[in-house]
Amino acid sequence: MTELSLAFALQTPADLHAIQKLEERAFGPGRFAKTAYRLREGVAPELSLSTIARIGGMLVGACTLTRIAVGGAPALLLGPLTVEEPFRARGVGEALAQRSLEAAKAAGHALVLLVGDPPFYERLGFVRASWGQFVFPGPVDPGRILFYDLQPGAGEARRGLVTSG
Numbered sequence: 669m670t671e672l673s674l675a676f677a678l679q680t681p682a683d684l685h686a687i688q689k690l691e692e693r694a695f696g697p698g699r700f701a702k703t704a705y706r707l708r709e710g711v712a713p714e715l716s717l718s719t720i721a722r723i724g725g726m727l728v729g730a731c732t733l734t735r736i737a738v739g740g741a742p743a744l745l746l747g748p749l750t751v752e753e754p755f756r757a758r759g760v761g762e763a764l765a766q767r768s769l770e771a772a773k774a775a776g777h778a779l780v781l782l783v784g785d786p787p788f789y790e791r792l793g794f795v796r797a798s799w800g801q802f803v804f805p806g807p808v809d810p811g812r813i814l815f816y817d818l819q820p821g822a823g824e825a826r827r828g829l830v831t832s833g
């Protein structure tokens with residue numbers, strides 16, 4: 669049998685339906701209540717920075733970056749990052765996030781924020797925000813707010829209200 673190969677690409681509008689289905693399977697309807705979802709609502713994902721993984725043509729993972737503003741200045745929100753359950757723990761999630769971060773850096777962005785599990789994202793270089801540094805427009809567990817500097821010192825220097833970009 670031929671081994672199916674893993675391929676990474678940037679998201680295109682043609683992928684959005686399959687990505688939504690993947691997120692539905694991973695997060696269920698509860699995803700709509702999340703504050704991070706509210707920030708993304710009505711804002712198109714930044715497709716040139718958002719990545720997908722395919723195995724044999726089938727979408728198995730996606731990482732989305734969306735424009736936000738933090739303290740009035742531009743930034744990016746990472747998420748959702750999702751890998752289809754049978755394909756987890758093979759490095760796909762980490763590779764998707766790394767590729768999106770590299771694309772964002774190459775495009776000249778300074779700062780990426782997310783709300784997620786610190787043990788996973790700290791491995792990728794994200795650091796925890798200090799208490800009260802970033803104010804989200806809804807309830808967020810403060811211990812799960814992380815940032816990633818695409819430019820040195822960008823996160824430390826920034827604070828304030830997080831709004832849709």
Ligand SMILES: CC(C)(COP(=O)(O)OP(=O)(O)OC[C@H]1O[C@@H](n2cnc3c(N)ncnc32)[C@H](O)[C@@H]1OP(=O)(O)O)[C@@H](O)C(=O)NCCC(=O)NCCS
Nearest residue numbers: 694747748749750751756757758759760761762785787788
């Ligand atoms: C989180 C997720 C994207 C990781 O994708 P993945 O392809 O399995 O990740 P990788 O293979 O690159 O990394 C796997 C490692 O991360 C760890 N890991 C996975 N999810 C984790 C989590 N939520 N918290 C802490 N560590 C986690 C695994 O234990 C594994 O560790 P190991 O290498 O020491 O064994 C995937 O598990 C997923 O889609 N989960 C459901 C959706 C979700 O919770 N997304 C994140 C919030 S936006």
